[in-house]
Amino acid sequence: MKPAKSPLPKKPTPLSKHWERTKRSLGRRWREWMLPRGYARLGTRYGGWWVDTQAIGVPALLIDAGLGEDISFPGAFLQRFAGSRVIGVEPNPRSLAYCRKHPLAGMEILEQAFWTHAGDTLTFHLPRAQEALPKGADGVSGSLVGSHEYVEGGETLTVHTVDLAAVLAYAGSKQCDVLKLDIEGAEYAVLKQLCDNGDIRLARQVLIEFHHRVTHHSLAETEAIAALVAGCGFRLIHTEGRNYIFRRAD
Numbered sequence: 001m002k003p004a005k006s007p008l009p010k011k012p013t014p015l016s017k018h019w020e021r022t023k024r025s026l027g028r029r030w031r032e033w034m035l036p037r038g039y040a041r042l043g044t045r046y047g048g049w050w051v052d053t054q055a056i057g058v059p060a061l062l063i064d065a066g067l068g069e070d071i072s073f074p075g076a077f078l079q080r081f082a083g084s085r086v087i088g089v090e091p092n093p094r095s096l097a098y099c100r101k102h103p104l105a106g107m108e109i110l111e112q113a114f115w116t117h118a119g120d121t122l123t124f125h126l127p128r129a130q131e132a133l134p135k136g137a138d139g140v141s142g143s144l145v146g147s148h149e150y151v152e153g154g155e156t157l158t159v160h161t162v163d164l165a166a167v168l169a170y171a172g173s174k175q176c177d178v179l180k181l182d183i184e185g186a187e188y189a190v191l192k193q194l195c196d197n198g199d200i201r202l203a204r205q206v207l208i209e210f211h212h213r214v215t216h217h218s219l220a221e222t223e224a225i226a227a228l229v230a231g232c233g234f235r236l237i238h239t240e241g242r243n244y245i246f247r248r249a250d
Contacts, residue, residue: 047070062085068090068141086107089167144186148211180206185214195231
């Protein structure tokens with residue numbers, strides 16, 4: 001007697017696809033509704049971040065590492081907190097050109113790569129041509145990490161590095177209100193160093209886009225680094241895809 005054939009999986013219908021999107025949207029809105037009082041989203045849906053507005057000092061300082069081509073977050077930050085200051089850190093020529101074309105009063109840009117140590121000279125991998133990138137890729141995300149799926153086989157350039165202590169020294173400040181890291185896979189080494197030397201506590205809020213699976217780093221590594229940050233006195237407030245939002249507990 002022949003074994004019964006397994007039924008073929010049903011193809012998703014337009015109605016089922018709509019329901020899945022609705023569930024994801026409702027789940028996202030529920031998690032956002034559960035955020036502690038005082039949190040506000042600054043910037044666009046693509047480039048914006050949630051911050052605790054009640055934990056922002058006067059004058060406020062945002063260190064924004066990895067600007068890309070959506071600077072709505074630093075723009076909204078400057079608008080929301082009068083007299084605030086943004087130090088952007090970005091080595092990608094395309095991103096730098098965009099920022100120069102759309103300057104923000106109150107934002108200065110360091111044409112360097114955010115890294116574990118200041119003063120290093122490293123190879124920065126530029127993204128491949130748009131037609132050679134995965135579907136939906138923005139084509140602007142270069143990386144210090146050669147395994148990033150956007151940069152493999154692309155061109156490179158030599159960049160100089162800066163770290164958190166050096167940026168704070170440049171700003172003439174002992175700490176920053178917000179540190180945002182969207183550095184395309186370099187965040188694992190950077191956060192490990194900041195936690196090891198204790199400098200992570202020089203930021204009141206830390207916003208991180210992790211890059212597991214699009215680099216050689218795994219989700220397990222992301223979870224391990226998130227636990228390391230939490231062990232330094234930070235509370236994980238919210239996650240949004242690969243974006244993790246931490247606030248210093250004190």
